[in-house]
Amino acid sequence: MVSDTTDQLPVVVIGAGPIGLAAAAHLVARGLEPLVLEAGPSAGTAVRAWAHVRLFSTWSEVVDPAAEKLLGPTGWIRPDGAAYPTGGDWAERYLQPLADVLGDRVRYGVTVTGVARAGRDRVVDADRAGTPFTVHAEPAGGPGELIAARAVVDASGTWSLPAPMGADGLPALGEKAAADRISYRVPDLGDPAVRARYAGRRTAVVGSGASAFTALAGLAELAAQEPGTHTAWVLRRGIGAQTFGGGDADRLPARGALGRRAEAAVEAGRATAVTGFRAQAVERDGDRLVLVADDGRRLDPVDEVLVLTGFRPDLSFLSEVRLGLDERLQAPSALAPLIDPNVHSCGTVAPHGVVELSHPEENLHVVGMKSYGRAPTFLAMTGHEQVRSVAAALAGDREAAERVELALPETGVCGGAGLYDDPDAASGDTGPGCCGAPDVLRIGVGAPASPSGGGY
Known part of the structure; x- marks a missing residue:
């Protein structure tokens, strides 16, 4: 929940990609006002960068339900749910129309350079939770500005920070020169x-x-x-x-x-x-x-x-807020054990929502692919459920926020990244571990079935 002194402020959503725009749709459905800040010139800027790549999720799995409700009155025609869109299809036929419906709630060409509590660096405890956030933003071609926010949802993804070639996680010698x-x-x-x-x-x-x-x-x-x-x-x-x-x-x-x-x-x-x-x-x-x-x-x-060794979260602009991150994955501490590729690499995602996505900084949530840190198994369906849960929590509906229900498809891939020195990992003999999962993996309290990493 937010205090009475901040409840008239918008929820700033960083990134107008698939999960950021879905977050905005869920916030609107909850009667909250989002302000989406996108560094690029259009919706789904990162997605457009791989417009030629076909997703391995169908349209039915990459359209958020709240977003579809927002689009319905505009005459938007949902694509064939069984078809597989390219990144370009996804951006042009869904993400941009959704951003257009949100209208002035989406601002383009705005780079977020910092997030903090107003007048308080990360050290200060006094009245922290009741103080608005200040989002430092730099519009393209204009002066910097400070935007006050009741909450911040970081859906900026990981596209801007690809992992280097070096096997130790650092650039190989000579990599930058080449x-x-x-x-x-x-x-x-x-x-x-x-x-x-x-x-x-x-x-x-x-x-x-x-x-x-x-x-x-x-x-x-x-x-x-x-x-x-x-x-x-x-x-x-x-x-x-x-x-x-x-x-x-x-x-x-x-x-x-x-x-x-x-x-x-x-x-x-x-x-x-x-x-x-x-x-x-x-x-x-x-x-x-x-x-x-x-x-x-x-x-x-x-x-x-x-x-093509994966991506990493850019945490530089979150240096003055209090994050609770796993030391290995750079994902939220409560979420990391559920997605750790040392253990899970075949889609076995345990229940997670606002509880697992929360940080010591109240009303700050990192969602979407960035929430997975360095883990490679994120799916759009997971992100849609994440932002549904977060929006419910920000609206004060804790019961709905914690009632996370989602079924994910089994990937059939075993052998986590941390097992590369284990001879059994190369042979595929991982015993009864993650690949002992059922055909339909359930996320949430008594979750019934319902619906890309390497995602989407």
Whole structure:
């Protein structure tokens, strides 16, 4: 709840992406006034950056119920629920219309540079909970401003902070100097200029998640059309039963199919897997790059490198508020054990809502992909339920906030990231752990069934 001195102020939502806009819709439904601040020029700016990538969740799983109710009176036509949108489809056919309905509640070109309590840094205890937040914002081309808020919902995502190549979590030696040949995004091979960059060349793909699978599959198709195109797939672990994901066991069929396409690329010889390779350095070899592992192994020279090792939360603008974060994942302390990839990597998400998302700073909530910190298993459906719960709590409806109900699909992927030195992890033999989950995973108190990491 908020105090009487702040209840006339808006709830500032940081980010006009899928979860930020869903948060705004739920706040409106609760009679609260949101103010969405988006650094980019349009709704779903980050999503548009991967417009060419097809989601492995269907339309029915990526449209928030409260958002759909808001869109209904406008004549908006819901896309076929069984179809799979691309990032561009998602942005143009859903996110932008939703932002347009919210109208002046969404401001574009505004970068949030800090969040604090008015007149109080993180050290000061006195009357903290009853004091409004001040959000420091920098509009594009204009002077900075302070925005008073009753609460803050950070849905800024993790897109702006990709993880580096170095296996120790830091940039590999020489990685920054080789930035002209390194990309941290899945390339759009339908773009002639991008296609020319990779056609007939040797590319190293570093990573083992859905983004790496997407790149492998795309480069394999390019190799079938352009002689001389080849991919070196760099893995920190070995190849085992679960390396390519859940396959037919994945309850998100498109994600299972993506893993099979990556596997087919390796089997067809269009990609060569380099296993147990933990990148430590990048060296120049004329116009090409050589990756060097921590054990001294050197990869054959490559023309380009795709580093697809995940993303991290940008916590820099939250330095003056009190966060309760897990020391490993940088996710909320109560949520982290439920999503820890050392233990959970097949969709086994336990109940979580506003309780698990709360921080020592009252009425501050980090939601969406950013709430998962460094964990890679976030789904849009999870974010929709998160913001429904948070909006209910901010409206004072604690019973509804804690009645979190959601069923998630089984991914069929085992072997957490922290198990890469365990020989059983590579073989897929993880015992009765996370993969002993039921067909339908339930989130919440007595949750009945209802509905992308590597998300969405």
